[in-house]
Amino acid sequence: MTELLADRTTTNAASTTMFRIEGIHTYYGDSHILRGVSLELTQGRAVGLLGRNGMGKTTLIRTLMGYVQARVGKVLADARDVTNYPPEKMARLGIGYVPEGRGVFPNLTVKENLQMSARAGLNGERDWTYDRVMDTFARLKERCNNRGDQLSGGEQQMVSIGRALMTNPRLMILDEATEGLAPLVVKEIWRVIAEIRQAGVSTLIVDRDYKKVLAHTDHAAVMEKGQLVVATNSAQLLAQPEQLAQLLGV
Numbered sequence: 001m002t003e004l005l006a007d008r009t010t011t012n013a014a015s016t017t018m019f020r021i022e023g024i025h026t027y028y029g030d031s032h033i034l035r036g037v038s039l040e041l042t043q044g045r046a047v048g049l050l051g052r053n054g055m056g057k058t059t060l061i062r063t064l065m066g067y068v069q070a071r072v073g074k075v076l077a078d079a080r081d082v083t084n085y086p087p088e089k090m091a092r093l094g095i096g097y098v099p100e101g102r103g104v105f106p107n108l109t110v111k112e113n114l115q116m117s118a119r120a121g122l123n124g125e126r127d128w129t130y131d132r133v134m135d136t137f138a139r140l141k142e143r144c145n146n147r148g149d150q151l152s153g154g155e156q157q158m159v160s161i162g163r164a165l166m167t168n169p170r171l172m173i174l175d176e177a178t179e180g181l182a183p184l185v186v187k188e189i190w191r192v193i194a195e196i197r198q199a200g201v202s203t204l205i206v207d208r209d210y211k212k213v214l215a216h217t218d219h220a221a222v223m224e225k226g227q228l229v230v231a232t233n234s235a236q237l238l239a240q241p242e243q244l245a246q247l248l249g250v
Contacts, residue, residue, distance in 0.1 A: 016043040017079070018094070018171060018202065019064065024073035026056075026063045033059045035226040036073070041171060046203040048213035048234055051223035052249055057206050058100070060223070061175055065097055066090050094122040096169030096201075100176045102160040106149035110140050113148055113159050114166050121168030127199070133162040136192055154185030161192060171202045178207055190216065210248055214238040222247050 019041040026034035034056050041047060049057050062068040064075055066087045075083045077093045091097065105113055114133060120126050134141040137158045148156065157177060164172060174193065178186040186209075193216055197203055207213050214220055214234040222230040222237075230237070230247060237244065 017041070018043055018077065020074075020076040020079075021060070021064060022074045022076065024060070024063055024070050024075070026059055026068055026070050028059075028068075033226050034063060034070075037223075037226070037228055039221060039228065039231075041202060041204060043170065043202060044200050045219065046197050046205065046217040048210075048217035048220040049204060049206045049223065050210055050213060050220055050248060055223040056226040057223055058175055059226075061097075061173055061204070061206065064090070065095065065173070091167065092122075094170040096164030096167050096172045098157075098160050098164050098172070098174045098177055100179065102153075102156045104148040104151070104156045104159050104163075107147060109145050109147055110151070110155075110159055111144045114140075114162050117163045118166045119168065122170060125168045128165040128168050130166070133165055136165075136195060137162055139188075152185075154181045154188070157181060157185070157189065158192075161189070165196070169201060171204065172196055173204045175206045176208070177205075178209065178212075210244065211238065 017040055021037060021039045024034050024037045025032070037056070037060055039060070049060070051057050059068060063070050066085045066089070069084050073083070074081055082090065082093065108116070111130070114130055118130065134144065139155060140158050140162060143151065143155060148159065151159065161174070161177065177193070178189050181189065190212055193203065193205065197216060203217070205213050205217060214237060217234045220232060220234045220237045221228050224247065
């Protein structure tokens, strides 16, 4: 397996390492889930994390975020050891996390859900304001005074993404952001993901639509039984349907 590294021929900020996972082993009780996973996330790059269900993708994200404790290995942020930091500390290091399940507060309005998470980025950036999020999600602008429990599933997902953007992250993690949504809403979510990427925010994307993932990322990493078995350029992997069929069962 070729380790996913920054392009060493690039010397600008786009190749700056932000987060690095080194040889992570994670367990749920006695069940050994992640087996020596290493992954590097660099500034300005988009990474797609692929694999069949149950291969460890969400566990890897949750280990990075500190929701699950790593038993062996390290998580580094800007070369500093932050292994098993709690989620709130990882968020303060510049990660915006959009989990499965959305987590929208049902008794708060769209505006309140968004504004409660507003803060400057790691270096004081305030690029993602409430107004910018509203401009990005036109549907939310029409529903800014609706409570979370009055929104459709797609609208709740937009709130979840917008809330993560309001933290002005340098890395956005999207775990199954289009799961169970109507096709028109899915199209809108992918449009926003493309806009986030264009704005220079790094992304780590997990989604069942592997073609969309590969079209919206620079690099792809494929997990199998708790290990990274392939890490390569997204366009190159998309051009290898036989390998994709073998790895993903598509």
